[in-house]
Amino acid sequence: xxxxxxxxxxxxxxxxxxxxxxxxxxxxxxxxxxxxxxxxxxxxxxxxxxxxxxxxxxxxxxxxxxxxxxxxxxxxxxxxxxxxxxxxxxxxxxxxxxxxxxxxxxxxxxxxxxxxxxxxxxxxxxxxxxxxxxxxxxxxxxxxxxxxxxxxxxxxxxxxxxxxxxxxxxxxxxxxxxxxxxxxxxxxxxxxxxxxxxxxxxxxxxxxxxxxxxxxxxxxxxxxxxxxxxxxxxxxxxxxxxxxxxxxxxxxxxxxxxxxxxxxxxxxxxxxxxxxxxxxxxxxxxxxxxxxxxxxxxxxxxxxxxxxxxxxxxxxxxxxxxxxxxxxxxxxxxxxxxxxxxxxxxxxxxxxxxxxxxxxxxxxxxxxxxxxxxxxxxxxxxxxxxxxxxxxxxxxxxxxxxxxxxxxxxxxxxx
Amino acid sequence: xxxxxxxxxxxxxxxxxxxxxxxxxxxxxxxxxxxxxxxxxxxxxxxxxxxxxxxxxxxxxxxxxxxxxxxxxxxxxxxxxxxxxxxxxxxxxxxxxxxxxxxxxxxxxxxxxxxxx
Numbered sequence: 001x002x003x004x005x006x007x008x009x010x011x012x013x014x015x016x017x018x019x020x021x022x023x024x025x026x027x028x029x030x031x032x033x034x035x036x037x038x039x040x041x042x043x044x045x046x047x048x049x050x051x052x053x054x055x056x057x058x059x060x061x062x063x064x065x066x067x068x069x070x071x072x073x074x075x076x077x078x079x080x081x082x083x084x085x086x087x088x089x090x091x092x093x094x095x096x097x098x099x100x101x102x103x104x105x106x107x108x109x110x111x112x113x114x115x116x117x118x119x120x121x122x123x124x125x126x127x128x129x130x131x132x133x134x135x136x137x138x139x140x141x142x143x144x145x146x147x148x149x150x151x152x153x154x155x156x157x158x159x160x161x162x163x164x165x166x167x168x169x170x171x172x173x174x175x176x177x178x179x180x181x182x183x184x185x186x187x188x189x190x191x192x193x194x195x196x197x198x199x200x201x202x203x204x205x206x207x208x209x210x211x212x213x214x215x216x217x218x219x220x221x222x223x224x225x226x227x228x229x230x231x232x233x234x235x236x237x238x239x240x241x242x243x244x245x246x247x248x249x250x251x252x253x254x255x256x257x258x259x260x261x262x263x264x265x266x267x268x269x270x271x272x273x274x275x276x277x278x279x280x281x282x283x284x285x286x287x288x289x290x291x292x293x294x295x296x297x298x299x300x301x302x303x304x305x306x307x308x309x310x311x312x313x314x315x316x317x318x319x320x321x322x323x324x325x326x327x328x329x330x331x332x333x334x335x336x337x338x339x340x341x342x343x344x345x346x347x348x349x350x351x352x353x354x355x356x357x358x359x360x361x362x363x364x365x366x367x368x369x370x371x372x373x374x375x376x377x378x379x380x381x382x383x384x385x386x387x388x389x390x391x392x393x394x395x396x397x398x399x400x401x402x403x404x405x406x407x408x409x410x411x412x413x414x415x
Numbered sequence: 416x417x418x419x420x421x422x423x424x425x426x427x428x429x430x431x432x433x434x435x436x437x438x439x440x441x442x443x444x445x446x447x448x449x450x451x452x453x454x455x456x457x458x459x460x461x462x463x464x465x466x467x468x469x470x471x472x473x474x475x476x477x478x479x480x481x482x483x484x485x486x487x488x489x490x491x492x493x494x495x496x497x498x499x500x501x502x503x504x505x506x507x508x509x510x511x512x513x514x515x516x517x518x519x520x521x522x523x524x525x526x527x528x529x530x531x532x
Contacts, residue, residue, distance in 0.1 A: 002521075018518040020525075024511050038510040039517070140510060142503035176507050 001069040003061040004076045007049065012194060013042045014171070016065045019072060026067035029184055029229045029237060030220045034067045037176035038140050043191050044168040049198060053103040055083045055244040056193045058095070062087065062240065063187040064171050069093055086243040090229075090236025104245040105202035108378055111189055112164075114153050115275040116293065117207030120260035121251045122162065123267035124385045125205060125378075129163035131192040135180075138173035145180060148277050156272045165199070167191025185230055186237055189246075196246050203247040203375055206231075209260050210367060211327055213253040215404045218326045223405025226369075233373050247375045251382045254370025256363040257330050259390055261293070261300050288315035292327065295334035295346060302337065305344045316345040322352050329404070333360040362397035366390045369398075 003016045016039050018024070024036040041064065054077035061075065071093060078099030087095040112118045112130035122130065135150040137143040154166050171187055172180040182188055192204050208231055211217030216225040229235040231250060233242070241248045252260050264273050275293045276283035283290050291309050298305045309316050318325065325331050332355035335341050341350045366386045374382050386392065393401070442450075484492075 017521055018514060020518070020522050022518070024514055036511065036514060037507055039514045140506075142499075142506055144500070144503055176511070 001065050001072070002074040003058075003065055005057050005061065010045045010048045011042050012045065012049065013040065014061055014064060015040045016061070018068065019070070021070045022068055023070070024068065026069075028067050030218075032178070032219055034175055034183060035177035036068055037174055037180070038138070039174070040140070041138065041171040041174050042169065043171065043194060044136070045191065045195060046165055046167070049194060051197070052194055053197050053244075054078060054100055055080050055103055056196050056246070058083060059240060059244040059246075060190040060193040063182075063184045063190050063193075064174060065183070066091065067183050072096075080243070083240065083243040086236075086239040090239055102243065102245060103197070105196060105200045106377075107200045108203040108205055108249060109192060109199060109201050110205045111192055111207075112157055112160075112162075113188075113207065114156050114272060115207060116264040116273055117209050117252055117257065117260045119207075119264035119267060119269045119273045120255075121205050121207050122160070122269055123263050124251045124382060128205060129165065129199065130157060130160070131189075131195065131199075131204075132157040132164060132166045133188045133191055134166055134168045135172055136168045136170050138170035141170075141173040141180075143173070143180075149280060150277075152280050153274060153277070156274050160269050160272050165191075165195060167195070184237075186241070189241075193244065193246060196244075201246050203249045203378060204241070205249040205251050205378075207252060207260070208250050209252045210254060210256045210363075210370070210401070211329055213250055213370065214367060214401055215329055217329075220326075221405070222324050222326065222328065224402050226402075233375070249374055249378055250370065251374065251378075251385075253373070254367040254386065255365075255390055256333065257293075257296050257327070258300055258333050258363055259366070261296050263389065265297070265300070285309075286313075286315070291315055291345070292330070295338065296330055299334040299337035302339070304340050305338050305346070307345070309345055311345045311348075313345075319346050319349040321348075323349070325349070328353075329360070329363055333363045336360045362393055362400040364390075365393045365397060367398055367401050368392050 001016055001019055001022055003014060006013045006015070018039075026034050026036070028034055043060070054075065057077065058075040058079045062073065065073065069091070073087065073093050073095045075095070075097070078097045079095060080100050080102040081098050082102045084095045084098045087093055108125065108128050110118060110121050110125060110128045110130050112122060112132050114132070122128070132154060134154040135148065157164055157166065167190075169191060171190060172182060175181055175183050189204055189206075192199075192201065195201070196204075212220075213228060213231045214225060216223050216228070226232065227235060230237050231248065231253070232238050233248065238248050252263075264270065274283065276285075276287060276290050278284040278287055279290075283293075285294075285307065286309060291307060294305060294307050311317075311320055319331075323331075331346065331349055332353050335346055335350035335353055336355040336357050336359065338344070338346070341347060371379065371383050371386060
């Protein structure tokens with residue numbers, strides 16, 4: 001793979017060309033097969049960037065082209081030996097040209113989406129500036145996903161009143177299948193990386209929570225993943241980001257979505273929380289995300305489920321089938337706590353899972369190793385917050401994390 | 416026996432006065448008749464109103480049926496939608512081919528640059 005950035009005022013354009021051994025089908029770090037749509041994209045920055053360190057340019061490009069790179073990646077400027085080594089160790093690719101010195105920075109920014117998890121992070125780090133990624137259409141790829149209201153989310157981010165940088169990009173349209181989206185989960189940080197020198201960033205905080213970091217959630221393995229390649233500090237991506245002087249920080253990596261939901265709804269940003277990508281005036285209430293988050297919110301607020309979604313709707317279909325489910329720990333948590341869940345679309349799932357409040361109580365506390373792996377400059381702040389607001393898991397409870405997907409009643413490590 | 420004696424003891428004028436007072440507290444037969452007539456009239460009015468509303472609903476239904484697009488128009492829209500989807504999918508293939516063409520071009524150039532035929 002050969003990548004080239006060109007800068008035109010405040011727009012940085014990325015073009016990439018396949019080497020002989022590369023193909024337009026590839027794999028995301030989480031194992032999902034991906035098909036490339038096109039080989040160019042752009043990142044619109046709020047102002048014309050000054051000199052961007054070659055490692056930052058390279059890593060930003062790598063978050064986009066990694067799935068389709070087989071053996072070598074050639075950047076348009078020499079990268080530091082540290083980054084080249086991280087790419088070689090993490091992906092077995094030869095990265096170059098090599099030369100120059102690594103960079104470092106000191107501030108921590110929040111990669112802010114506006115969902116409950118990143119609002120929880122924002123509440124934990126009241127001083128940290130936000131960088132928000134806003135999807136825009138690609139000039140070469142027809143946008144068949146106009147129901148995705150990235151403009152609404154960007155407006156909500158502005159209403160938080162926090163120091164905010166909105167980065168607009170069409171990089172998600174480089175992905176054709178399964179649908180437009182980040183080629184690697186880390187591509188959401190492409191803009192933050194390009195701005196890292198300007199913002200003096202030494203770390204970037206993401207809203208990835210316990211399920212994503214430790215339980216192999218979403219479309220991933222669904223079992224305990226201490227060596228998670230996306231989010232572990234010693235994983236391929238963790239090392240690559242560290243090499244570029246922007247450490248991955250997961251302030252809520254030790255707590256479940258129930259805790260992030262509670263933190264978000266109790267925070268001063270409560271009015272701006274929005275996990276739904278479709279709604280305009282409020283969450284649409286009919287998409288799968290809304291249904292899933294409603295279960296968690298109802299559980300946290302100890303009230304019956306409020307949804308118009310019936311069991312026949314496509315978004316509810318997977319809950320009529322037996323587990324495993326992505327985010328299963330939260331389904332168990334919700335089913336154990338929502339009054340009258342038997343009569344809802346989660347009724348069958350509740351029957352399959354047989355979870356109780358006692359069996360899901362561990363999800364109300366913080367998994368201590370998640371705090372220990374936070375880079376030193378920010379560890380104490382997160383530790384103090386967790387001590388004051390959440391509390392830590394006992395050894396028995398921590399074992400629930402560490403046996404997730406390997407014992408009866410959980411996902412059995414299947415997809 | 417006690418009751419009988421008590422009644423006998425009540426003077427006739429007082430009994431009349433008491434009974435008259437009781438009667439005044441209840442509605443007379445004539446009033447009842449009038450009430451029933453009023454209720455009947457109201458039911459008939461409501462019946463007429465329901466009939467009128469039903470006619471109105473039928474009229475509006477007919478209007479809605481008229482407002483729904485014709486089959487031909489619906490077919491055209493469906494066709495446009497299908498075409499948009501297919502064009503987008505075809506475009507995707509063209510773009511993918513472009514990527515592959517560049518790959519081939521670069522390879523050919525590279526080989527030439529390296530002195531290969």
